Amino acid sequence: MLKIKNLHAGIEDKNILRGINLEVKAGEVHAIMGPNGSGKSTLSSVIAGNETYEVNDGEITLDGVDLLDLSPDERAHKGVFMSFQYPVEIPGVSTTNFIKTAINQKRKANGLEELAAKDMLKLIREKSALLEMDRKFLSRSLNEGFSGGEKKRNEIFQMAMLEPKLAILDETDSGLDIDALKIVANGVNKLKNKDNAVIVITHYQRLLDYIVPDFVHVLYNGRIVKSGGKELALELEEKGYDWIKELAQ
Amino acid sequence: MSLQEKLISSFMVMENQGKLDLDSNLHNIRTEAITAFEKQGFPTKKDEEWKYTSLKSVLKHDYSVFPVAENSIEFKDVKKYFLHEIESYKLVFIDGVYSSFLSSTTHDGYDICLMSSALKKPKYKMIIDNYFNKITDKNNSTSNLNTAFSMEGAFINIPKNIVLPKPIQIINFYTGNEKEILLQPRNLVIVGENSHVQIIERHQSLSSNVVLTNAVTEIYANKRAIVHYYKIQNDHENASLIDSTYVQQKDSSIVSVNTYSFGGKLTRNNLAFFHEGEYIESHLNGISILNKKQHVDNHTLVKHQEPNCDSFELYKGIYDDASTGVFNGKVIVDKVAQKTNAFQQNNTILIGDKATINAKPQLEIFADDVKCSHGCTIGQLDESAMFYMQSRGIPKKEAKALLLYAFGNDVVEKIKIPALKTRIAKLIATKLGVQLGFEM
Numbered sequence: 001m002l003k004i005k006n007l008h009a010g011i012e013d014k015n016i017l018r019g020i021n022l023e024v025k026a027g028e029v030h031a032i033m034g035p036n037g038s039g040k041s042t043l044s045s046v047i048a049g050n051e052t053y054e055v056n057d058g059e060i061t062l063d064g065v066d067l068l069d070l071s072p073d074e075r076a077h078k079g080v081f082m083s084f085q086y087p088v089e090i091p092g093v094s095t096t097n098f099i100k101t102a103i104n105q106k107r108k109a110n111g112l113e114e115l116a117a118k119d120m121l122k123l124i125r126e127k128s129a130l131l132e133m134d135r136k137f138l139s140r141s142l143n144e145g146f147s148g149g150e151k152k153r154n155e156i157f158q159m160a161m162l163e164p165k166l167a168i169l170d171e172t173d174s175g176l177d178i179d180a181l182k183i184v185a186n187g188v189n190k191l192k193n194k195d196n197a198v199i200v201i202t203h204y205q206r207l208l209d210y211i212v213p214d215f216v217h218v219l220y221n222g223r224i225v226k227s228g229g230k231e232l233a234l235e236l237e238e239k240g241y242d243w244i245k246e247l248a249q
Numbered sequence: 250m251s252l253q254e255k256l257i258s259s260f261m262v263m264e265n266q267g268k269l270d271l272d273s274n275l276h277n278i279r280t281e282a283i284t285a286f287e288k289q290g291f292p293t294k295k296d297e298e299w300k301y302t303s304l305k306s307v308l309k310h311d312y313s314v315f316p317v318a319e320n321s322i323e324f325k326d327v328k329k330y331f332l333h334e335i336e337s338y339k340l341v342f343i344d345g346v347y348s349s350f351l352s353s354t355t356h357d358g359y360d361i362c363l364m365s366s367a368l369k370k371p372k373y374k375m376i377i378d379n380y381f382n383k384i385t386d387k388n389n390s391t392s393n394l395n396t397a398f399s400m401e402g403a404f405i406n407i408p409k410n411i412v413l414p415k416p417i418q419i420i421n422f423y424t425g426n427e428k429e430i431l432l433q434p435r436n437l438v439i440v441g442e443n444s445h446v447q448i449i450e451r452h453q454s455l456s457s458n459v460v461l462t463n464a465v466t467e468i469y470a471n472k473r474a475i476v477h478y479y480k481i482q483n484d485h486e487n488a489s490l491i492d493s494t495y496v497q498q499k500d501s502s503i504v505s506v507n508t509y510s511f512g513g514k515l516t517r518n519n520l521a522f523f524h525e526g527e528y529i530e531s532h533l534n535g536i537s538i539l540n541k542k543q544h545v546d547n548h549t550l551v552k553h554q555e556p557n558c559d560s561f562e563l564y565k566g567i568y569d570d571a572s573t574g575v576f577n578g579k580v581i582v583d584k585v586a587q588k589t590n591a592f593q594q595n596n597t598i599l600i601g602d603k604a605t606i607n608a609k610p611q612l613e614i615f616a617d618d619v620k621c622s623h624g625c626t627i628g629q630l631d632e633s634a635m636f637y638m639q640s641r642g643i644p645k646k647e648a649k650a651l652l653l654y655a656f657g658n659d660v661v662e663k664i665k666i667p668a669l670k671t672r673i674a675k676l677i678a679t680k681l682g683v684q685l686g687f688e689m
């Protein structure tokens with residue numbers, strides 16, 4: 001589904017990603033771990049199309065479509081979704097109105113009619129229940145004054161509404177207490193099926209107890225230096241990242 | 250002949266033609282006003298209060314000064330300019346002349362009628378003597394000009410203890426039958442103790458001919474009265490407006506004046522609040538969304554001259570292309586006005602490369618036990634918010650519009666008439682060139 005070949009990217013003159021190769025197939029869960037500053041968030045931003053970063057070399061395709069040619073919204077229409085590490089507050093736009101707009105824009109781009117109001121409401125009810133969201137958050141301004149945990153839950157709610165092919169969860173566990181973590185992970189697991197894929201970006205193994213990966217990759221200094229099964233995450237948890245750094249040198 | 254000279258001679262013509270009752274007190278007021286205007290002339294950029302707004306391009310036209318006979322228009326052609334979804338009283342003027350056909354007035358328990366009859370009929374003499382031209386700024390030459398020529402407009406006189414069952418719409422149409430016209434509507438609004446009134450005002454040109462409107466409104470809110478006044482400024486691009494609105498408030502009254510400026514060539518809003526009692530609330534809200542070479546100048550004054558009063562001011566602006574904005578917010582807190590709360594906020598987003606804003610908060614505080622604040626921001630669109638929205642599948646154009654819409658939303662939220670709120674939301678969406686898939 002997702003193929004990344006020899007990806008080099010950075011900000012201005014600074015190279016951050018230095019040759020990433022990664023293949024994610026439908027039905028798989030991949031975890032990307034690594035110490036701070038290794039390029040984890042850059043990778044997710046580049047896949048999502050954040051123009052702050054410049055791609056200098058390599059390619060990213062989703063089901064054969066070149067993502068690098070597409071704007072962030074066009075990527076979303078093709079099924080890319082990124083859950084932000086720091087979701088942006090947008091005063092004046094309610095969560096409901098925001099998600100309605102997003103869904104209808106995606107449908108429009110894919111040649112579908114707008115979703116009827118009652119179907120939209122039904123979907124919103126269903127998915128917010130899945131995330132055990134308090135209904136009042138839906139009518140409040142998007143993320144404004146939400147706690148860290150509420151913001152993350154809202155991200156996964158949006159993911160549930162948009163049903164992406166490829167979901168990238170960027171540090172979704174940060175700011176979550178253990179109960180919220182379980183709810184969010186449970187939500188992700190329920191959305192998981194054989195036709196979609198998830199990339200979990202995380203610093204800690206904690207989230208991976210709940211969203212169990214098929215593959216774990218360790219990112220260091222802009223490259224994937226080690227890949228393995230879910231046991232690799234446990235090893236990192238136990239030994240820390242120092243041995244990886246040594247491995248890389 | 251300059252416009253100023255033309256106006257002064259027109260005034261003399263008016264006197265000679267016997268159109269004015271030369272022995273009346275009213276005529277003394279007019280004479281004083283035209284004399285002051287003759288001395289003052291139109292404001293120029295040398296005048297500190299007009300530093301950023303030049304009337305030059307507006308004054309160069311050869312305006313017709315006197316309204317001609319009633320030009321009729323069909324309701325169906327202008328329906329969209331009314332808030333027709335709800336019941337309302339209507340005062341409609343066409344080229345400065347009252348249109349009985351499009352209006353819906355009343356004298357049943359209260360007066361919602363014409364300035365021309367209030368100025369003439371003996372039964373209103375006392376009211377006119379007590380209220381007419383009492384709170385206008387005599388240093389304001391355009392207000393003086395309006396006073397000298399004031400013939401027509403809305404006269405709203407609500408005695409005490411009346412909650413109006415429906416809002417009042419004041420609409421001034423300009424048909425374009427004259428090539429260039431100067432209109433000078435004059436409104437007087439008196440709201441008695443405990444009474445509640447909502448007013449929606451609009452100036453609308455129906456052609457691309459040049460029009461300059463020089464409007465003056467006086468609002469008197471007695472004890473515990475509540476008045477909400479909404480100004481829709483979405484006129485044609487050859488239409489300019491100088492609006493001066495003066496508000497006097499007594500104890501525990503609440504008055505809001507809400508200004509929505511989307512259209513027009515040049516708009517100047519002078520808005521002044523005077524407190525004549527305690528526990529008063531004044532609300533000044535505005536949103537300007539401009540493009541091309543449009544210009545809007547919001548000049549506000551709140552004069553706190555009694556203790557325990559609050560004023561809240563919120564003005565937002567979105568400026569595209571080479572449009573220009575001015576915000577001048579003066580708040581004066583007199584020495585006696587202890588326990589004043591005066592809050593002022595002015596936020597601007599500049600989108601156009603050549604767009605500019607001149608923002609000037611002006612706080613003069615002479616009392617020591619007060620809470621006063623002002624916040625002024627000028628920014629651009631938040632890039633991280635843009636990316637966030639795009640990453641959810643919302644295209645750039647829509648994301649931009651949604652963000653701008655959201656930026657102005659807290660001003661729209663203050664509207665107390667639901668149908669009007671929807672209407673303003675739609676006007677904003679139209680101006681931003683976007684179809685919102687929902688109503689806010």
